[in-house]
Amino acid sequence: MGRQAAxxxxxxxxxxxxxTAHFPMLEDRENYLQRVANFLA
Numbered sequence: 049m050g051r052q053a054a055x056x057x058x059x060x061x062x063x064x065x066x067x068t069a070h071f072p073m074l075e076d077r078e079n080y081l082q083r084v085a086n087f088l089a
Contacts, residue, residue: 050062061087063083063087065079065080065083
């Protein structure tokens with residue numbers, strides 16, 4: 049569903065984090081924080 053939304057709307061950016069499930073902020077903290085920082089920049 050997220051991929052479809054990103055394909056239909058140029059304002060949507062999909063970010064897929066491999067090897068994580070429901071809690072990427074706990075499972076790959078550094079990667080998650082970097083992605084959030086990039087989004088907010």
